[in-house]
Amino acid sequence: MNSNKLPVDVRQRAQWLLGSCAGGSVGSYTAAAGIPNIVNSVSEFIRRRDGAPSYPENIYISPGSQWSITNILKLMLNSKASPRTGVLIPVPCHSTTILSIVDLGGAIVPYYLSENLGWELQVAELHRALESAKGVCKPTALYVINPGNPTGHLQTRKSIQAVIQFVAEKKLFLLADEVYQDYVHGENEFVSYKRVLAEMGPPFSETVELASFHSVSKGVMGECGLRGGYVELVNVDPAVMKHVYTLFSKDTCAPVLAQIALNVMVNPPRRGDPSHRLYTVETEHIKTTLLHNARRAYEVTNSLPGVCCQPMDGGAFIFPRLALPPKAIQKAKEAGTEPDIFYCNRLLEDAGILTAPGCQFGQREGTYHVRFCILVPVATMEELLRRLTSFHTQFMAEFS
Amino acid sequence: MSAMRWRLLAPRNVRLLDRGRSERSAGGNGAQPARALSSPPVSASPPGRTLSSLSATRRGLPKAKMSENGVVPRAKVLTIDTMNPTVKNVEYAVRGPIVARAVELERELSEGMKKPFAEVIKANIGDAHAMGQQPITFFRQVLALCSYPELLNDSTFPDDAKSRARRILQSCGGNSMGSYSASQGIDSVRQDVARYIERRDGGVPCDPNNVYLTTGASDGIMTMLKLLVCGEGMTRTGVMISIPQYPLYSAALAELGAVQINYYLNEEKCWSLDISELQRALDEARNHCNPRALCIINPGNPTGQVQSRECIEDVIRFAAKEGLFLMADEVYQDNVYAEGCQFHSFKKVLFEMGPEYSDTVELASFHSTSKCYMGECGFRGGYMEIINMDDDVKAQLTKLVSVRLCPPVPGQALMDLVVNPPQPGEPSYDNFIKERSATLSALAEKAKLTEQILNTVEGISCNPVQGAMYSFPRIIIPEKAVKEATDKGQQPDMFYCMKMLEETGICLVPGSGFGQKDGTYHFRMTILPPRDKLQILLNKVQEFHQKFTQHYS
Numbered sequence: 033m034n035s036n037k038l039p040v041d042v043r044q045r046a047q048w049l050l051g052s053c054a055g056g057s058v059g060s061y062t063a064a065a066g067i068p069n070i071v072n073s074v075s076e077f078i079r080r081r082d083g084a085p086s087y088p089e090n091i092y093i094s095p096g097s098q099w100s101i102t103n104i105l106k107l108m109l110n111s112k113a114s115p116r117t118g119v120l121i122p123v124p125c126h127s128t129t130i131l132s133i134v135d136l137g138g139a140i141v142p143y144y145l146s147e148n149l150g151w152e153l154q155v156a157e158l159h160r161a162l163e164s165a166k167g168v169c170k171p172t173a174l175y176v177i178n179p180g181n182p183t184g185h186l187q188t189r190k191s192i193q194a195v196i197q198f199v200a201e202k203k204l205f206l207l208a209d210e211v212y213q214d215y216v217h218g219e220n221e222f223v224s225y226k227r228v229l230a231e232m233g234p235p236f237s238e239t240v241e242l243a244s245f246h247s248v249s250k251g252v253m254g255e256c257g258l259r260g261g262y263v264e265l266v267n268v269d270p271a272v273m274k275h276v277y278t279l280f281s282k283d284t285c286a287p288v289l290a291q292i293a294l295n296v297m298v299n300p301p302r303r304g305d306p307s308h309r310l311y312t313v314e315t316e317h318i319k320t321t322l323l324h325n326a327r328r329a330y331e332v333t334n335s336l337p338g339v340c341c342q343p344m345d346g347g348a349f350i351f352p353r354l355a356l357p358p359k360a361i362q363k364a365k366e367a368g369t370e371p372d373i374f375y376c377n378r379l380l381e382d383a384g385i386l387t388a389p390g391c392q393f394g395q396r397e398g399t400y401h402v403r404f405c406i407l408v409p410v411a412t413m414e415e416l417l418r419r420l421t422s423f424h425t426q427f428m429a430e431f432s
Numbered sequence: 433m434s435a436m437r438w439r440l441l442a443p444r445n446v447r448l449l450d451r452g453r454s455e456r457s458a459g460g461n462g463a464q465p466a467r468a469l470s471s472p473p474v475s476a477s478p479p480g481r482t483l484s485s486l487s488a489t490r491r492g493l494p495k496a497k498m499s500e501n502g503v504v505p506r507a508k509v510l511t512i513d514t515m516n517p518t519v520k521n522v523e524y525a526v527r528g529p530i531v532a533r534a535v536e537l538e539r540e541l542s543e544g545m546k547k548p549f550a551e552v553i554k555a556n557i558g559d560a561h562a563m564g565q566q567p568i569t570f571f572r573q574v575l576a577l578c579s580y581p582e583l584l585n586d587s588t589f590p591d592d593a594k595s596r597a598r599r600i601l602q603s604c605g606g607n608s609m610g611s612y613s614a615s616q617g618i619d620s621v622r623q624d625v626a627r628y629i630e631r632r633d634g635g636v637p638c639d640p641n642n643v644y645l646t647t648g649a650s651d652g653i654m655t656m657l658k659l660l661v662c663g664e665g666m667t668r669t670g671v672m673i674s675i676p677q678y679p680l681y682s683a684a685l686a687e688l689g690a691v692q693i694n695y696y697l698n699e700e701k702c703w704s705l706d707i708s709e710l711q712r713a714l715d716e717a718r719n720h721c722n723p724r725a726l727c728i729i730n731p732g733n734p735t736g737q738v739q740s741r742e743c744i745e746d747v748i749r750f751a752a753k754e755g756l757f758l759m760a761d762e763v764y765q766d767n768v769y770a771e772g773c774q775f776h777s778f779k780k781v782l783f784e785m786g787p788e789y790s791d792t793v794e795l796a797s798f799h800s801t802s803k804c805y806m807g808e809c810g811f812r813g814g815y816m817e818i819i820n821m822d823d824d825v826k827a828q829l830t831k832l833v834s835v836r837l838c839p840p841v842p843g844q845a846l847m848d849l850v851v852n853p854p855q856p857g858e859p860s861y862d863n864f865i866k867e868r869s870a871t872l873s874a875l876a877e878k879a880k881l882t883e884q885i886l887n888t889v890e891g892i893s894c895n896p897v898q899g900a901m902y903s904f905p906r907i908i909i910p911e912k913a914v915k916e917a918t919d920k921g922q923q924p925d926m927f928y929c930m931k932m933l934e935e936t937g938i939c940l941v942p943g944s945g946f947g948q949k950d951g952t953y954h955f956r957m958t959i960l961p962p963r964d965k966l967q968i969l970l971n972k973v974q975e976f977h978q979k980f981t982q983h984y985s
Contacts, residue, residue, distance in 0.1 A: 037586070053810070054559060054561065054562030055559075055561040055562040055563060055564055055565075057561035057562070057567060057810070058810050058811075059560075059561040059567050059806075059807060059808035059809060059810045059811060060559050060560075060561040060562040060809060060810050061557060061559045061562065061809040061810060062810065063535075064527055095647055095812065095836070095840060096836065096837060098835065098836055098837060099836055102835070102836070106516060106519060106687070107510060107515050107516055107519055108510060108514075108515065108516060109516060110516040110517060110518060111689070112689065128834075128835055128837070131831075131834075131835045132835055135658075135832070135835065172509060172510075172514075173509075203509050204509060205509045205510055239508075241508055241509050241510055249612075253610075254610060255610035256610060256611060256612040256837070256838075257604065257605075257608070257609050257610045257611045257612055257613060257838070257840065257841030257842075258609070258610060258840055258841065258842065259647070259812075259837075259838070259839070259840040259841075267508070268508075268510060269508050269510060269511050269512065271511070271512045272510055272511065272512060272515055275515065275519050275520060275522070278519075278522050278523060278524055278683075279519060279522060279687075281524050281527040282522065282524045282650075282680060282683045282684070282687075283647075283648075283650060283651070284527075284648060284650060284809070284812075285810070285812075286812075287647075287810065287811055287812040287840040287842065287843060288810035288811065289579070289810075289811070289840070289842045290840060
C-alpha cells in the first residue's frame with residue numbers, strides 16, 4: 033500500500049475497501065447481505081444503468097448467482113406442498129436452476145422458445161405453458177434468462193414488457209437471470225427487467241414482484257472462481273424480506289474477495305483515473321474477441337450441411353441445431369444414447385472438442401443441438417471451427 | 433460446467449438412495465414431534481438497514497400516484513402465508529435481533545448520539561480478525577501472489593510463498609483463481625488435504641476422493657443434512673444435536689423440515705457428553721420420527737469442551753449400535769487450551785477401534801479456514817471428509833454439490849496452505865511458527881482470564897473454556913426480571929443481553945439462541961477481543977450483572 037508499485041487509484045480503492053472491512057481485514061465475516069459500502073455501490077450501479085431508483089436494503093450479495101436463485105426459490109418452494117409449486121422455465125435452459133427447483137420440491141413447467149424466430153420468447157407460448165400446468169401443479173414463478181443461455185437471444189424492450197404484463201395478469205413472481213448482461217454483441221443494447229418495469233409505471237411498477245440476478249462470473253470480469261453475485265428484490269412483501277435476511281445470514285456471508293470484485297465490476301476505473309487506460313484496453317480486447325468469435329462461429333456453423341445456427345445478440349455460447357441423418361440417429365439408439373450425445377461424444381473422441389449436447393438443456397422432441405462456448409482466444413476459435421468443419425463433413429459422409 | 437446428461441422433462445428427486453439402511457418402524461402412539469429449538473422471534477430488522485425508512489415505500493419503485501386509475505393494490509404472490517412454511521421456522525441467533533440493535537447503536541454513536549459507552553464491542557460472533565487478530569503473513573502473501581501474479585516478479589515476496597502460489601495457479605483453469613474449479617474442489621488441493629489428514633491422524637489412510645472442498649464448513653454441513661433428511665410423519669428423519677448447539681444446525685433442520693432431537697450436555701460435569709443421555713434422547717425420539725444422524729461439535733461451540741478419547745469411542749460405539757450417521761464438526765481442532773485436553777479426530781479414533789467399526793460407521797468430518805489460528809472467515813474455505821458412504825449416495829452427493837458450481841477458489845487456495853504450511857528450513861517457517869504460536873497462546877491466556885473473572889461474579893458461573901473461542905457462563909436472573917421479560921414476550925436471557933447492550937455497548941448472544949435446560953439462562957461471549965479490551969469487557973460484564981441483580985431483587 034505504501035509503495036508506488038501499484039497505481040494510486042488501485043491503492044485508494046483498496047484502502048477504502050479495507051476500511052469497510054471489520055478489523056480492516058478481508059478475513060473477517062461481513063454483514064449477511066454484504067459490506068454496506070459495497071451494497072451501496074451496487075445500488076448506485078443499478079441506478080446509473082437503469083435510470084430508476086434502487087434501494088440498498090433490497091440487495092443481497094451472495095456467493096454466485098445460483099446461490100441467491102436457490103435462496104429465493106426456497107422462499108417459494110416447499111417439498112410438502114400439495115399441489116406442488118410450479119416454476120415456468122424456458123426450453124432450452126441451463127440445467128443448474130432446474131436442479132435447484134427440483135431439489136427443493138418444485139415442479140418444472142417448460143415454455144418453449146421459438147427457435148425459428150431467433151429463440152424469441154412468445155407470450156402465447158407462456159399462456160400455453162400455464163394452461164398445461166392446470167391440475168398438475170400451482171405455478172408461482174416465471175424464470176427468464178436474458179441474455180439467454182444457451183440461446184444468446186437478447187430480449188427487446190417490447191418482449192420484456194409483454195412478459196411483465198403476463199406475470200402481472202397471471203400473478204407470478206418474476207425471476208430475471210441477467211448474468212450475461214455484459215455480453216452483448218455489436219450494436220445491441222441490454223435493457224434490464226427492472227428498468228422496463230420502472231418505465232411501465234404503476235400499477236406494474238408497484239405490484240410486480242421481481243428478483244434480478246447478476247454475477248462477477250461473466251462479463252469482462254469473468255471471475256467465476258471467486259463466487260460473487262447479487263440479487264435485487266423489488267416489491268417483495270416486507271414481512272417476507274425479514275425471512276430473506278435470516279436465510280442469507282445462515283450462510284454467514286459471501287466471500288470477501290468476491291464482494292471486492294463485485295465493487296470493482298460495478299464501479300470500474302473512470303476516465304481520468306490512472307488505471308482507466310489499461311482497463312479500457314483490456315476490456316475492449318475482450319469485447320472485440322467475443323464479437324469476432326460470435327460472427328465467425330455463426331458464419332462457419334451455418335455453412336455446414338445440416339447445421340443451422342440462429343443469430344446471437346449476446347451471451348457466451350452458440351447453440352446450433354443439427355439435422356442428424358437417420359443412420360446416425362439409428363446408431364445412437366443402438367448404443368442406447370441420445371443422438372446429440374452421440375454426436376458430441378464423437379466430436380470429443382475424433383476432434384478433441386468438448387461441448388454440451390442439447391438434451392442437457394431441453395429441446396423440442398426430435399430436434400438436436402449442441403452448445404459451444406465462444407469465450408476463447410481468436411486463434412482457439414479458428415482452430416475449433418476448423419476441426420469442427422472437418423469432423424462434421426466426415427460425420428455426415430459416414431452416416432449418409 | 434459439468435457435462436451432466438440431464439433429462440429436462442421428468443422432475444427427479446435428488447434423494448438419498450439408500451440400500452439396506454434399516455428403517456426403524458415408528459412406535460404407534462402418535463406423540464408430538466420434538467419442538468424445534470426456538471426463541472420467540474423478537475421483531476427486528478436486519479442490520480445495516482435504515483430502520484426508520486423500512487416503510488413499504490422503500491421496498492419497491494417510486495410510488496407515483498397510487499390508485500390513480502382506482503386500481504386496488506393486488507395481493508402479492510409471495511406473502512407470509514404463501515411462502516415456504518419451513519423458512520419461517522429458521523432462526524440464526526448469532527446474527528439475530530440483538531446484532532441488529534448493536535449495529536443500530538453503532539450508527540447512533542457515529543452520528544454523535546450520547547451513550548453510556550464509547551464503542552460497541554461485538555463479542556457475539558467468532559470473527560477473529562474483526563476483533564484485531566492478525567492474519568498469518570505467509571498465507572496473505574501467497575493469496576496476494578495468486579490474485580495478482582505480476583507480484584511473482586516482486587523481490588519483496590519470499591521464495592517459498594512464490595513457489596506455493598505457482599503450484600496453486602498451475603492447478604487452476606487458465607492459471608487463474610477466477611476460473612471455476614471442479615465442483616468437488618481443485619484436485620491437487622484435495623490431495624494435499626488428504627495428506628494432512630493422514631499426518632494428523634498418525635498415518636490412517638485418507639482417500640482424496642472422499643474429500644470435498646466446501647464454502648466454509650456450513651456449506652458441507654447443510655449439504656450432508658440435505659442428503660440425510662427425508663420421510664414423512666413417523667418416518668421423518670430425526671437428527672440428534674447437542675444442547676447447547678451452534679444454531680446453524682437448528683436453522684438447517686428447521687429449513688429442511690427435519691425433526692430436531694435434543695441431547696443435553698452435562699453442565700455440572702464441564703459440558704461433558706453422557707451416553708445415557710444420548711440413549712434417552714434417541715429412545716424418546718423413536719416414538720415419533722426416524723433418527724438417522726448424530727451431530728457433535730468438538731471442540732464445542734458454544735460450550736468449549738474438548739471431548740476425551742473415551743467419550744469419542746463411546747459415541748462411535750453408540751452410533752454403530754443404533755445405526756446413526758455421524759457428523760463431526762471439528763472446525764476448532766487447533767483451538768485447545770486446557771491442560772490435559774487434547775483434540776482427537778473422530779476419524780482417527782474410528783480407525784483405531786478396528787474394522788468392526790472403521791468398515792461400517794458412516795462419518796462426515798468438517799473443517800474450515802474460519803477458526804483455529806487462521807481466523808479467515810471472509811474467505812469461506814472448508815472441507816469435509818466422508819467415510820463409508822454408499823457409492824450410489826456419493827454419486828448423488830457429487831451431483832448435489834455441482835449445483836452451487838464450485839467453492840470459492842481463494843478459499844480453496846487458503847485451505848491448501850493451511851494443510852500445507854511452511855516447513856522447517858523454508859524461508860517463511862520461523863515467522864509462521866512465531867505468528868501461529870502467538871495467536872494460539874493469546875487465545876489460551878484469554879480463555880483462562882475469562883473463566884477466572886466470570887467466576888468471581890456472584891450469580892455467574894463459568895465452566896473452564898477448554899477449547900474453541902467462547903465462554904458460555906450460566907447466569908442467575910432474578911424472578912422480577914424474568915417476569916418483566918416474559919411480560920414483554922422476550923426470553924429472559926435476551927432481555928438481560930439487550931439491557932447489557934444498551935447500558936455497556938457489549939453485544940453477546942443469549943443462551944436461548946443455542947439451547948439450554950429449561951429454567952437456566954446463559955450467554956455466549958467470544959474470547960477474541962485483545963487482552964486489555966477483554967479485561968475491560970469482563971469487568972463491565974461484572975459491573976452490569978451486579979447492578980442488574982440489585983435492580984431486580
